[in-house]
Amino acid sequence: MTLSSHALSTVAVVLAELSLDDGASPIIERMINAASDFIEKIAGGRCFEYQAAISEYRKGTGNTRLLVERTPIVTLTSIAIYDQDGALDETLETDTYNIERASSGIIYREDGFELSDRKKYRVVYNGGWVTPAQAIASPEGPDKLVRTLPYDLEEALILTVTSMWSRRGQDRDIATGNVENGPVITYRDPGDIVPVEARRIVENYRRASIA
Secondary structure, three states: OOOOOOOOOOHHHHHHHHOOOHHHHHHHHHHHHHHHHHHHHHOOOOOOEOEEEEEEEEOOOOOOEEEOOOOOEEEEEEEEEEEOOOOEEEEOOHHHEEEEEHHHOEEEEOOOOOOOOOEEEEEEEEEOEOOHHHHHHOOOOOOOOOOOOOHHHHHHHHHHHHHHHHOOOOOOOEEEEEEOOEEEEEEOOOOOOOOHHHHHHHHOOOOOOOO
16 A cells, blocks of 8 residues: 555654554554545545646536635636536636635635526636645656645644554444443444544634635
8 A cells, every 4th residue: 555645644754653663654554544534524525635737617606706626726727617518608817706715715706606507617726735745756856746734734644543553453433431430331433533632623624615
């Protein structure tokens, strides 16, 4: 298994955090990939990794704002209108719209984005954060990607993998604890793998919506 491009940390960083040697690398690699998946689900299915030249079709909102999937928006290349048959109807002039809030993926257009079942807006843009894995894999040169992922998201990943490592070999559906009268066993939600502290961080990055 190799580290996924969407991985929110690197094997070297997590090994150092857990004081492990390289022999644990295959397990840690798998845990990093899995934990990155879990964190994206908590964030509302949001994908954090950077992608260039995204071509995304969006239905009009009936107001002056349009929301794209991959955030933050890094650059906005073009917006065009396509009819229900997939034919190009109009390419919007670039000075008629702008990025209103890059972090939330919100584009503003004074003339609005018409809500219609007969047309869609095709948005071409670059978006997302460059993950540590992407930065390492990027070849040297003037176009080399530089890590832009927020460090608190990487910390959420490290907290999650640390928890997964400490619980390996345990039944993940069972949580044990103690009360005044002795030990108690409760059944854990199978999806509750990300620790509370990490969840608090990730909740700040949930997918935005337009009210």
